[in-house]
Amino acid sequence: MLKLALFFLVISIIAGLFGFTGISAASAGIAKILFFLFILAFVVFLLIALLTAKTIL
Structure with missing residues (x-):
């Protein structure tokens, strides 16, 4: 998804x-939307990984 954002930024x-x-x-708007969707997905997956991670002790 981040590659698409960069692609639309270059097109813009x-x-x-x-x-x-x-x-x-239009390309800049699409790039901005894709970038924020990428950031949102990253934060969600990071929280899921942190909450479900098992500690190795």
Whole structure:
């Protein structure tokens, strides 16, 4: 998912350089949404791993 966010970020930058502002804004919005979804999934999986981990003692 993070790769997709980076992909859309690169598309946004390239489109902005060539003057396609509509495509650039849309790609940046998609990249932002995917990035925050990635962060949310990371935190959820981290909490699950921490709560279900068994201590080795």
